[in-house]
Amino acid sequence: GYIRRLEVKGFKSFGPRALTITFEQGLNVVTGPNGSGKSNIADAILFALGENSPRVLRAAQGRLTGLIYDPKREAVEARRAAEGAEGEAGEGAARSFSPEDRPTSCKVSLQIDNADRKIPVDSDLVTLTRELKNNGENSYYLNGKKSTKSMIADFLEVSGLSPSGLNVIPQGAATRVADLTPDEKRKMIEDVV
Amino acid sequence: GYIRRLEVKGFKSFGPRALTITFEQGLNVVTGPNGSGKSNIADAILFALGENSPRVLRAAQGRLTGLIYDPKREAVEARRAAEGAEGEAGEGAARSFSPEDRPTSCKVSLQIDNADRKIPVDSDLVTLTRELKNNGENSYYLNGKKSTKSMIADFLEVSGLSPSGLNVIPQGAATRVADLTPDEKRKMIEDVV
Amino acid sequence: KRKVFGAAFATINNEFAGTFKTLTDGQAWLELENKEEMFTGGIYMMASFRGKPAWESSSMSGGEKSVTAVALILAIQKVNPHPFYLFDEIDQNLDQANSQSLASFFKERSSQAQIIVVSLKDTMVAGSGVAYGVYNVAGISRIVRAKMEVQVKSG
Amino acid sequence: KRKVFGAAFATINNEFAGTFKTLTDGQAWLELENKEEMFTGGIYMMASFRGKPAWESSSMSGGEKSVTAVALILAIQKVNPHPFYLFDEIDQNLDQANSQSLASFFKERSSQAQIIVVSLKDTMVAGSGVAYGVYNVAGISRIVRAKMEVQVKSG
Numbered sequence: 001g002y003i004r005r006l007e008v009k010g011f012k013s014f015g016p017r018a019l020t021i022t023f024e025q026g027l028n029v030v031t032g033p034n035g036s037g038k039s040n041i042a043d044a045i046l047f048a049l050g051e052n053s054p055r056v057l058r059a060a061q062g063r064l065t066g067l068i069y070d071p072k073r074e075a076v077e078a079r080r081a082a083e084g085a086e087g088e089a090g091e092g093a094a095r096s097f098s099p100e101d102r103p104t105s106c107k108v109s110l111q112i113d114n115a116d117r118k119i120p121v122d123s124d125l126v127t128l129t130r131e132l133k134n135n136g137e138n139s140y141y142l143n144g145k146k147s148t149k150s151m152i153a154d155f156l157e158v159s160g161l162s163p164s165g166l167n168v169i170p171q172g173a174a175t176r177v178a179d180l181t182p183d184e185k186r187k188m189i190e191d192v193v
Numbered sequence: 194g195y196i197r198r199l200e201v202k203g204f205k206s207f208g209p210r211a212l213t214i215t216f217e218q219g220l221n222v223v224t225g226p227n228g229s230g231k232s233n234i235a236d237a238i239l240f241a242l243g244e245n246s247p248r249v250l251r252a253a254q255g256r257l258t259g260l261i262y263d264p265k266r267e268a269v270e271a272r273r274a275a276e277g278a279e280g281e282a283g284e285g286a287a288r289s290f291s292p293e294d295r296p297t298s299c300k301v302s303l304q305i306d307n308a309d310r311k312i313p314v315d316s317d318l319v320t321l322t323r324e325l326k327n328n329g330e331n332s333y334y335l336n337g338k339k340s341t342k343s344m345i346a347d348f349l350e351v352s353g354l355s356p357s358g359l360n361v362i363p364q365g366a367a368t369r370v371a372d373l374t375p376d377e378k379r380k381m382i383e384d385v386v
Numbered sequence: 387k388r389k390v391f392g393a394a395f396a397t398i399n400n401e402f403a404g405t406f407k408t409l410t411d412g413q414a415w416l417e418l419e420n421k422e423e424m425f426t427g428g429i430y431m432m433a434s435f436r437g438k439p440a441w442e443s444s445s446m447s448g449g450e451k452s453v454t455a456v457a458l459i460l461a462i463q464k465v466n467p468h469p470f471y472l473f474d475e476i477d478q479n480l481d482q483a484n485s486q487s488l489a490s491f492f493k494e495r496s497s498q499a500q501i502i503v504v505s506l507k508d509t510m511v512a513g514s515g516v517a518y519g520v521y522n523v524a525g526i527s528r529i530v531r532a533k534m535e536v537q538v539k540s541g
Numbered sequence: 542k543r544k545v546f547g548a549a550f551a552t553i554n555n556e557f558a559g560t561f562k563t564l565t566d567g568q569a570w571l572e573l574e575n576k577e578e579m580f581t582g583g584i585y586m587m588a589s590f591r592g593k594p595a596w597e598s599s600s601m602s603g604g605e606k607s608v609t610a611v612a613l614i615l616a617i618q619k620v621n622p623h624p625f626y627l628f629d630e631i632d633q634n635l636d637q638a639n640s641q642s643l644a645s646f647f648k649e650r651s652s653q654a655q656i657i658v659v660s661l662k663d664t665m666v667a668g669s670g671v672a673y674g675v676y677n678v679a680g681i682s683r684i685v686r687a688k689m690e691v692q693v694k695s696g
């Protein structure tokens with residue numbers, strides 16, 4: 001059950017339009033400048049797999065709705081007004097940065113390879129989709145069919161996909177593990193067993 | 194008052210023999226593999242400037258005497274015995290790693306340029322020396338003359354050398370500053386003012 | 387519960403030693419604070435880097451601690467296999483040699499399970515099968531994909 | 542006390558904006574949670590990286606947070622000058638562009654006070670006046686010094 005495709009729409013810095021990433025089975029290395037959006041890819045994957053903590057997903061303002069793309073319109077407007085006052089040149093530059101309106105929801109779809117049928121569904125691909133509206137409402141879909149949070153959680157458990165047992169290591173986590181006390185290290189191992 | 198020379202003897206990984214580093218006035222960049230001893234240079238400078246926290250100096254076993262070079266003899270003996278059992282080859286390799294006995298003290302001298310006479314001492318160079326014995330006793334010297342901890346502390350205060358106001362940024366500190374809460378940030382600024 | 391923990395601990399300890407050896411050619415092992423009552427004591431991470439004596443992780447350098455922690459994480463992952471793994475800048479404070487050996491380790495392990503690694507280091511990018519370049523235009527992230535040619539030599 | 546803090550805060554805020562601009566060509570500023578009662582509220586670090594909207598530091602990426610924190614540290618140092626500064630791997634999670642601009646910043650600032658920087662990055666070593674190579678033989682640290690020639694171009 002490896003990840004074949006990740007599709008995001010309105011999620012964090014990926015903007016209001018749909019964006020797709022196709023992954024390979026072997027080693028995939030993601031690189032790019034600071035602030036480009038690398039860790040947001042990890043957050044999108046965790047979001048689709050049911051992660052609900054705004055802290056773990058690094059959601060702005062500590063609320064899940066902070067995951068919805070935010071063009072920070074009011075900040076841009078304020079700056080554009082300031083630039084406008086400096087003459088036409090500001091207008092040109094500002095226009096090329098015309099962020100769209102803030103979407104009302106964010107959506108992430110994760111397409112998982114199932115050729116080996118390890119996941120108890122009779123299809124070569126399994127698609128998990130999660131959508132979060134700006135009113136805080138979540139909707140979950142499995143292969144296009146509406147589902148529920150607990151059904152998805154069960155499904156992930158059975159197919160060995162739920163993010164536990166340290167298969168996702170967020171930025172800075174290795175340094176934190178290095179600095180755990182002996183008791184915390186024992187607890188880390190206990191949690192996995 | 195820039196640092197001209199650092200002399201260490203028996204301090205952490207610098208071993209039992211004396212070692213000297215001469216610094217320049219401008220930009221000095223220290224590099225090298227993981228575990229080579231780079232951060233121990235920073236610890237030596239802080240030690241000479243009167244830093245007393247085993248945590249800040251990263252002293253082994255959380256005690257200041259953990260700063261004294263430790264060849265870990267008992268571990269080496271144990272391994273050598275194991276290697277010896279595997280035949281002569283082990284003996285040869287082990288002999289080249291014949292760590293000396295553990296010194297009974299560690300000593301750090303810091304030579305500071307005073308050509309501009311900003312430090313209230315009438316000499317071109319000011320040498321601060323601190324020695325720590327394995328019984329926990331510290332001795333302090335200023336230009337070779339025995340002094341006391343509080344006299345050194347006063348001296349550093351007057352000459353603007355005491356490590357405060359964030360002039361020494363240990364490994365990992367920038368990331369910690371980035372993750373401070375708003376209240377902790379205010380406190381950080383209050384402490385410096 | 388005690389039996390299960392004991393068995394898992396032994397497996398993790400073995401894997402930890404093996405992974406650390408592969409990464410650094412040194413020796414590492416876990417020590418239980420209290421062998422009789424596993425659940426009342428902590429666990430110490432011990433390691434000796436090649437040519438150096440053994441230290442407990444709290445007395446290691448920043449990079450040495452990281453390498454040792456990475457070896458432990460990789461060992462724990464073995465106990466509980468997953469179809470995919472994701473690491474975000476796990477090589478941040480590793481020097482050239484350690485990041486090189488971690489890059490080869492990931493390459494090797496990626497034949498058994500999918501690995502997605504975020505890294506700023508050339509060593510890691512050069513060793514990959516596929517590289518994804520993420521960049522930001524006016525606050526919006528874009529991504530380009532590049533299949534790394536086999537003969538790519540890191541500069 | 543309130544007056545002194547207010548004046549220092551204004552100076553630090555100015556320096557912070559200036560340093561951040563030099564490092565990233567973006568804008569940064571500090572916001573007081575409670576303007577009337579400075580001591581009861583916290584301080585927010587705000588920044589907008591070039592071409593991007595402004596965010597509070599808790600919503601930035603790991604590297605963006607670091608760069609912003611470094612700019613704040615450098616600004617605070619200005620308020621309380623010292624004859625020497627020491628930075629230990631402060632560039633750890635900075636990308637190539639940010640570490641390059643930090644290396645130039647240090648080169649510039651080192652004309653006013655001595656700077657000792659520990660770094661694993663080539664960009665920082667290439668930009669230095671003098672480089673010190675530390676290495677370890679059988680557990681004992683040794684050091685070699687190399688004066689960097691002016692014409693050294695980083696690879």
Ligand SMILES: Nc1ncnc2c1ncn2[C@@H]1O[C@H](COP(=O)(O)OP(=O)(O)OP(=O)(O)O)[C@@H](O)[C@H]1O
Nearest residue numbers: 205206227228229230231232233262263447448449
């Ligand atoms: N008292 C001691 N005697 C001998 N060695 C010691 C002592 N205390 C610490 N060490 C060793 O000093 C070594 C170097 O540590 P240091 O933190 O200076 O490395 P570093 O060059 O900063 O590495 P990194 O790049 O990983 O940060 C460590 O391997 C540590 O185990």
Ligand SMILES: Nc1ncnc2c1ncn2[C@@H]1O[C@H](COP(=O)(O)OP(=O)(O)OP(=O)(O)O)[C@@H](O)[C@H]1O
Nearest residue numbers: 012013034035036037038039040069070602603604
């Ligand atoms: N809801 C949102 N809408 C728009 N942008 C957002 C949102 N949430 C976070 N961001 C922005 O996403 C950007 C990228 O963050 P991310 O953490 O993915 O960067 P990164 O590539 O991992 O960088 P680094 O190398 O520094 O770790 C940040 O600049 C952040 O401000």
Ligand SMILES: [Mg+2]
Nearest residue numbers: 039171602603
């Ligand atoms: Mg990141």
Ligand SMILES: [Mg+2]
Nearest residue numbers: 232364447448
């Ligand atoms: Mg270090």
